[in-house]
Amino acid sequence: MAAMKWWGWGLPGVEFRHEDKPDLGPFFNDVLGLELGRVTAAPIRFEDLRIPEPRLPEALGAALDQAVGAAFVSVDPLDRVVHARGKSLRDLIRQRRGELRRVPDVVVRPGSEDEVTAILRAAVSSDAVVIPFGGGSSISGSLEAAVAETRPVISVDLVRLDKLLAIDGSSRLARVQAGVFGPHLEQQLGAQGYTFGHFPDSFTHSTLGGWIATRSSGMQSDRYGDIADMTKGLRVVTPSGTLVTRPVPTTSTGPSIREMVLGSEGRLGLITEATVHVRRIPERRTILGYLFPSFAGGLAAMRDIAESECSVSVTRVSDAHETRFSFAMRKRATPVDRLQSMALRTFLQRRRGYDLRQMCLSFIGYEGTDGHVAGQRKAVGKLVKRHGGLCIGSGPGALYDQKKFDTPHIRDFLLDRGAAADVSETAMPWSRLTPVYAAVTAAAQRAFAELGVQGYLMCHLSHSYHAGACLYFTFAFLPTPRGDMIAEYDVVKSAIQQAFVDNGATLSHHHAVGTEHAQWLEQDISAPGVVMLEALFEGTDPGKHLNPGKIV
Ligand SMILES: Cc1cc2nc3c(=O)[nH]c(=O)nc-3n(C[C@H](O)[C@H](O)[C@H](O)COP(=O)(O)OP(=O)(O)OC[C@H]3O[C@@H](n4cnc5c(N)ncnc54)[C@H](O)[C@@H]3O)c2cc1C
Numbered sequence: 001m002a003a004m005k006w007w008g009w010g011l012p013g014v015e016f017r018h019e020d021k022p023d024l025g026p027f028f029n030d031v032l033g034l035e036l037g038r039v040t041a042a043p044i045r046f047e048d049l050r051i052p053e054p055r056l057p058e059a060l061g062a063a064l065d066q067a068v069g070a071a072f073v074s075v076d077p078l079d080r081v082v083h084a085r086g087k088s089l090r091d092l093i094r095q096r097r098g099e100l101r102r103v104p105d106v107v108v109r110p111g112s113e114d115e116v117t118a119i120l121r122a123a124v125s126s127d128a129v130v131i132p133f134g135g136g137s138s139i140s141g142s143l144e145a146a147v148a149e150t151r152p153v154i155s156v157d158l159v160r161l162d163k164l165l166a167i168d169g170s171s172r173l174a175r176v177q178a179g180v181f182g183p184h185l186e187q188q189l190g191a192q193g194y195t196f197g198h199f200p201d202s203f204t205h206s207t208l209g210g211w212i213a214t215r216s217s218g219m220q221s222d223r224y225g226d227i228a229d230m231t232k233g234l235r236v237v238t239p240s241g242t243l244v245t246r247p248v249p250t251t252s253t254g255p256s257i258r259e260m261v262l263g264s265e266g267r268l269g270l271i272t273e274a275t276v277h278v279r280r281i282p283e284r285r286t287i288l289g290y291l292f293p294s295f296a297g298g299l300a301a302m303r304d305i306a307e308s309e310c311s312v313s314v315t316r317v318s319d320a321h322e323t324r325f326s327f328a329m330r331k332r333a334t335p336v337d338r339l340q341s342m343a344l345r346t347f348l349q350r351r352r353g354y355d356l357r358q359m360c361l362s363f364i365g366y367e368g369t370d371g372h373v374a375g376q377r378k379a380v381g382k383l384v385k386r387h388g389g390l391c392i393g394s395g396p397g398a399l400y401d402q403k404k405f406d407t408p409h410i411r412d413f414l415l416d417r418g419a420a421a422d423v424s425e426t427a428m429p430w431s432r433l434t435p436v437y438a439a440v441t442a443a444a445q446r447a448f449a450e451l452g453v454q455g456y457l458m459c460h461l462s463h464s465y466h467a468g469a470c471l472y473f474t475f476a477f478l479p480t481p482r483g484d485m486i487a488e489y490d491v492v493k494s495a496i497q498q499a500f501v502d503n504g505a506t507l508s509h510h511h512a513v514g515t516e517h518a519q520w521l522e523q524d525i526s527a528p529g530v531v532m533l534e535a536l537f538e539g540t541d542p543g544k545h546l547n548p549g550k551i552v
Pocket of ligand 1: 211
């Protein structure tokens with residue numbers, strides 16, 4: 001797997017284009033006052049970066065060479081810069097400006113668990129810091145070494161641990177090495193008729209180990225569960241040896257060690273292997289589009305589906321602001337498309353009484369046998385109708401399914417034009433959904449007003465559970481002409497995060513804590529919760545060699 005751009009999302013040469021989307025320019029002009037045609041802020045050139053010299057003591061360098069072979073020990077400047085950070089907005093802005101700070105001194109790529117053990121042993125005996133690196137897609141500041149870190153920093157890239165090792169077909173369990181990227185995992189499982197079913201938006205550039213270490217959640221989690229549900233057994237190299245948990249369906253062995261590793265962000269050790277739950281590739285997979293007259297109606301329908309006997313793979317409903325954005329992303333329409341969409345609009349207004357400005361777009365996914373999918377569509381259709389919803393077929397869903405991995409490129413596209421955009425997501429009980437949505441909307445508007453900027457906030461429900469759901473907010477604004485984009489981003493991001501914890505929601509449903517969300521941890525899990533986490537990290541890694549400073 002090739003490395004992502006050192007300054008942005010995705011592979012070099014792959015970028016978001018707006019020319020084939022005629023409504024996008026007018027949309028951004030209206031909501032942000034932004035001219036898409038003008039690129040105003042390109043990233044600094046790599047040649048102009050001031051990359052600090054690696055601080056790698058000779059003995060440590062020799063020990064790493066011996067651990068993995070000199071070919072897999074790199075002090076190449078580009079390699080070190082790529083491994084310095086993840087892809088949060090703060091990371092992107094600073095990389096583009098050339099504000100590098102504490103770059104890892106060396107990048108090592110082990111090819112086996114024994115090699116991982118040898119690296120950790122060398123690091124501990126040389127008092128060095130180890131930061132595990134999966135795909136580098138962290139959005140929470142989980143990969144950067146502290147600026148004041150004086151010890152050598154080793155980025156351990158697990159890319160070579162990429163094999164599907166075995167499948168226990170009768171238990172539907174697969175043993176997989178942790179450095180495997182999403183597409184390669186699906187390809188290896190697919191060759192034997194299985195799927196993992198974990199499809200985060202970052203799927204193409206993230207790994208199994210990274211998903212586990214951040215408690216990730218994929219688009220189809222309503223059917224497959226999130227990574228915590230799917231991970232059954234683990235192997236983790238820790239300072240006191242290799243931790244092994246058995247892949248049993250459940251266990252009564254005291255507080256769950258497996259759960260402690262989930263979301264540990266490299267602070268407990270390096271995950272080398274996991275035994276995960278897989279499924280047979282379904283006969284049919286389809287995502288249907290629906291329209292609702294309001295966000296409240298769409299949310300109520302998703303709650304009814306979650307509460308019912310229905311089993312769907314995706315439940316997603318956008319608010320009116322995000323629906324407007326989705327429509328602005330459409331490609332140039334043919335005359336037939338235009339006629340059809342005009343007819344639909346007229347029908348919705350005249351026959352269904354929709355106010356088109358409040359209309360909300362929704363996607364519901366179905367998987368299984370033909371018969372199962374047909375039955376589910378019918379049952380869901382009744383619940384949708386109860387809330388004034390209307391099915392608009394499989395076309396929009398298929399398009400959304402194809403394009404979803406392109407969306408992450410938009411942040412770079414907007415940064416090139418001087419605008420900031422990022423996300424904050426959370427989970428809460430169904431009873432708190434509306435208050436949280438209202439509080440976040442008010443908080444973001446207050447933040448935009450305080451800064452004196454034109455901003456845009458949009459939201460969708462992205463995952464449903466019996467007891468609650470995940471709300472995913474995206475915000476964008478054009479910073480003030482002389483302001484600092486990071487400082488202004490902090491004002492908006494903090495307002496949204498604070499609204500989460502003040503209103504009974506969590507600081508993150510699936511983006512982890514890292515350094516970006518750490519300031520809200522105590523409000524979320526209470527002071528004794530933080531004490532327990534500190535004791536866990538301190539007890540496991542008293543020398544603070546493993547990704548120090550993350551989470552707490
Ligand atoms: C545009 C965008 C879209 C995203 N969409 C989603 C989404 O839909 N769902 C979602 O859940 N997340 C999403 N994320 C967040 C990110 O992709 C996830 O956190 C992902 O799980 C990180 O995986 P990674 O392999 O890239 O890990 P990295 O970013 O490399 O690492 C993340 C953390 O895990 C640790 N780590 C990595 N591998 C190991 C290992 N083998 N052992 C121990 N620790 C390890 C690292 O040290 C670090 O602390 C998105 C991020 C971006 C930028």
